[in-house]
Amino acid sequence: MTVQITSLKPGEYAPAPGAGLGALRTGKGNLPLESVGVEASITALTCGVEVTQGFRNPYDVPLEATYIFPLPDRAAVTAFRMEADDRVVEGELKERGQARQDYDRAIARGQRAAIAEEERPDVFTMRVGNIVPGERVTVRLTLSQPLPYEDGAATFRFPLVVAPRYIPGAPLDDLSAGDGVAADTDAVPDASRVTPPVLLPGFPNPVRLSLTARVDPAGLDLTEMRSSLHVVTEEEGVVRVRPGERLDRDFVLRLAFAASSALTLVPDPGENPGERSAQARGSEEGAGGREADGDGTFVLTVLPPPETEARRRPRDVALLLDRSGSMTGWKMVAARRAAARIVDTLTSADRFAVLSFDSVVERPEDLDAGLVPATDRNRYRAVEHLARLEARGGTEMLQPMEQALDLLDDPGRERVLVLVTDGQVGNEDQMLERLGRRLAAVRVHTVGIDRAVNAGFLGRLAGLGAGRCELVESEDRLDEAMEHIHRRIGSPLVTGLSLKADGLEVVPGGVTHLGSLYPGVPLTVYGRFRGAARGALTVHGLREDGGPWEQRLDGTPAQGEAPRAIWARAHLRRLEDRYAVGEHTLEQEIIATSLRHGVLCRFTAFVAVDTRVVAEGGPGHRVVQPVEIPSGWEAPGLAAPMAAAAPMAFTTAAAAPAVFSADRDGRLMAGGSGTPAGGDAAVPGATFGGGPASPGGPFPVPSGAPRGPMFARPASPRMAPPAPPVPHSVDLVRPQLADELARLRAQGPMPEADRRRYLADLGSRLSALAAYVGGENELTATARELAACETAPEADIDALWRRAVDLLTALTGGGPSSGAPGAGDPSSGAPGGRPGTPGPGDRPRAQRPSFWKRS
Structure with a gap:
């Protein structure tokens, strides 16, 4: 049975005085992730990183x-290692479906194993199985990434938390694709793979963080290093994050130094390609070997020319501002300022439109007739409208993007789309499929505002729109x-870029996107x-x-493996975006490229399997590690009883499990999978982490945000005694009850102890x-009997099972009762009429075909 955190019995837990809302201290612990270490080696404009994750099993049974x-959205993951019990197992990169089969087979046999999968360009899933009681397992990921450079500074950005995302669409009625808190929907069929459960503020530091960056300017004149979000120490070129962060x-580190135009030629490790005959290379290409796409990687850096006073083409600018609930607080203030500054840059020769969106799309009064001239009066009205915007509702981004593209239909003008948002949506692939080809016809600039921004998605949008x-x-x-x-x-300084080789055989189709040259922004091409x-x-x-521009650069030989990996990741990203737009025939090419160059992508996975059997029968317990709330966010207040941690995913499907709830006597505990306090809804049918719809909003409230009607329930104070229950209607928890009924009916045959x-x-x-609803009598009585059955040998489990199904059916109007065939009868071989549904000892993986090879 897959659960989030095991239930603790009375006496195994205690509040941690002064630790904050919902903080717990337990004798044996309950969160398996102990530490995360990041070791970065920065050399000029490239960076190699080793990420170390330390897991420990605090339970008395084997754990998964x-x-x-x-991870950084442009990073190439090139190696994977698992270490435990003085054994080191190197991971293998395989097609994703095959890697999953190998992992599941090893876990079932009792072997220790680990698997790393990519869900989004910057979201990954790690599973480590058969960790024996008390054991520590370490997994290491090796990656390479380029550092973006502009205006005299390079930026090393390393994300540390997956922020909650708004999940649109109707829930799918089959098994979940992953173990996250959000239900999969028709718009986001893998929502359950990108929505980890979230700890509420005040939980004691659950994970030790160590982050070190060693900086080698490699001959460049390094004048300054700045870290904007963490307290760091710096000594002799080594930057360290203060303990306790x-x-x-x-993590953001900016390095100020002067770059220059250059062409670096890096041969692949191994034999000298110049000594291999053309016939041999041709045979290798025909066999689909590594040499099919070249013998080496070039890195071209081109500085833009000086700005001129040349007259620029008139512009049509569509400005989209995200005003959804996740933008509350400093983010909304910054977004309004950014949007107003953009409007102020327009001239009388330009035309523009301002669209603000959450669940609906709004335009400034008197400026809603398509694109309007950027006169002083119109710009004033637009800025006045922006100043009044407050955050609210859900992030329905697809419709405003389509409306903006409809406005930008004049090919005779410079067409620009500017999106100001935190990017916290889950339906990235749906949007790329719908909009990808249209984005290529305009210039798209994205402004991401957040301390844990969805950089991968915003970068993909900008890349498709050459912005x-x-x-x-x-x-x-x-x-x-x-x-x-x-x-x-403004318009770029140089457009229509192309390359001409002299004495260098460039592989056709092997060059990353050339783009355009902007003031202060060097262009780097692999x-x-x-x-x-x-x-x-x-x-x-x-x-x-309109005049010609050119620059010639002679190649300089160099050594290293990072350029090839970075090129492969960029090339794979381009192929994946084309796949998302609809070119599904590219699947085998993506897999072959990933395996040939040893770089992880969404169609492959790293898997490490130990040959030693350490846990007969497989893991007896499974835990999904909850993550921190992003800095600057605050969860909505929860009605009594308080929860120590609640799921945080913005979804229209009410099916999210919680990490913590109340114990069997109604006291705070770790464990369970139902959120007691529910959540808020900003749009009809939308829920916050699977909670019931209420007149609030689905988003955590950034610290210091004003409490208006959207957040009707104030935040809970730090670790105060629970307030008396406030009576509510059962209607408020009906979605959770329906989910419990569906899960109960889906359970298959299982041992008595598991039942x-x-x-x-x-x-x-x-x-x-x-x-939460004020003590509904029949629900309370049944819950008490169920909670006591594990330690009551005389309890009639079959009768209790049927009683639970009957009660939930009555409270939800949820279809046939327990007496109906296949409606959850524990003796039935086909639970819920769905033969083959995994029982509690199995992982409830998706059985449907999936977009990114999830099955």
Whole structure:
């Protein structure tokens, strides 16, 4: 049976005085992830990183731990290792379906195993199985990434938390694809794989963080290092994060130094390609070997020419501002300022439209007739409208994007779309499929505002639209960022870039996106070449005035493995985006490229399997590691009884399990899978982490945000005694009750002990729901009996099972009762009429075909 955190019995837990809302201290612990270490080695504009995750099993049975975590969106994961009990197992990169089969087979046999999978460009899942009691297992990921450079500074950004995402769409009625808190929907069929449960503020530091960055300017003149969101120490080029920092925001390090135009040629490790015959290379290409796409990687850096006073083309600008609930607080203030600054950059020759969106799309009064001239009067009205916007509702981003693209229909003008948002949505692939080809016809600039921004998605949008992605992690950096944005809204200095090789055989189709040259932003291009590492490249383009521009650069040989990995990740990202737009024939090419270059992608996975059998029968317990609330966010207040941790996913499907609830006597405990307090809904049918719809909003409230009607329930104070239950209607918890009924009916045959444990856990969840609605008598009585059955040998489990189904059916109007065939009868071989449904000892994996090879 897959649960989030095991239930603790009375006496095994105690409040931690002064630790904050819902903080617990237990004798044996309950969170398997002990530590996260990041070791970064920065050399000029590239960075190698080793990420170490330490897991420990605090239970008395073998454990499987699941951790949903972020990595930089442009990083190439090239190696994976598992270490335990003085044994080291190197991971293998395999097609994703095969890797999952190998992992599941090893776990069933009792072997220790681990698997790493990519869900989004910056969201990954780690599963480590058969960790024996008291054991520590360490997994290591090796990755390489480029550092973006602009205006004299390179930026190393390392994300540390997966922020909650708004999940649109109708819930799917089959098994979940993952172990997250949100239900899969038709718009986000893998929502359960990108929505980890979330701890509420005040929980004692559950994970030790160590982060070190060693900086080697490699001959460049390094003048300054700045870290904007963490307290760091710096000594002799080594930057360290202060102990005690939490995994709740991105780590950002900016390095100020002067770059220069250059062409670096890096042959692949191994034999000298210049000594291999053309016939041999041809045979390798025909066999689909590594040499099919080249013998080496080139890295081309081109500085933009000086700005001129040339007259720019008139612009049509569509400005989209996200005003959804997740933008509350400093983010909304920064977004309004950013949008107003963008409007102020327009001239009388330009036309523009401002669209603000949450669950609906709004335009300024008197400026809603398509694109309007950027006169002083119209710009004033637009800025006045922006100043009045407050955060509310859900992030329905697809419709405003479509409306903006409809407005930008004049190919005779410079067409620009600017999106200001935190990007916290789950339906990225749906949007790319619907909009990808249209985005290529306009210039798309994205402004991401958050301390844990969805950089991967915003970068993909900007890449498809040949624009730029600017990330703003604090108000302090807004002015600096807006200077960059101001230049991006203008026309690029050089467009229509192309390459001409001289003495260097460039692999056709092996060059990353050339883009355009903007003021202050050097262009970095990766590509593959065949033969020896010698030759030159000339970059051609057109200036703003239509005149030609070119720059020739001679190649300099170099060594290293990072350029090839970075090129492969960029090439795979481009293929994956084309796949998302609809080119599904690319699947085998993506897999082959990933395996050939040893770089993880969404169609492959790293798997490590120990040959030693350590846990006969497989894991007896499964835990999904909850993550921190992003810095600057605050969960909505919860009615009594308080929860120590609640799921946080913005979804229209009410099916999210919680990490903590109340114990069997109604007291606070770790465990269970029902959220006692529910959540808020901002749009009809939308829920916060699977809670019931109520007149609030689905989003956590950033610290210091005003409490208006959207957040009608104030935040709970720090660790005060629970307030008396406030009576509520059972209607408020009907979605949770319906979910419990569906899960109960879906259970298959299982051992007696597992059935008792399942009913006991169910009783704890129903106790929390009963307390929330003010003590509904029949629900309270049934919950008490269920909670006691695990330690009551005389309890009639079959009768209790049927009683639970009958009660939940009556309270939800949920179809046939327990007496109906296949409606949850524990003796039935086909639970719920769905033969083959996994029981509590199995992992409830999706059985449907899936977009990114999830089955």
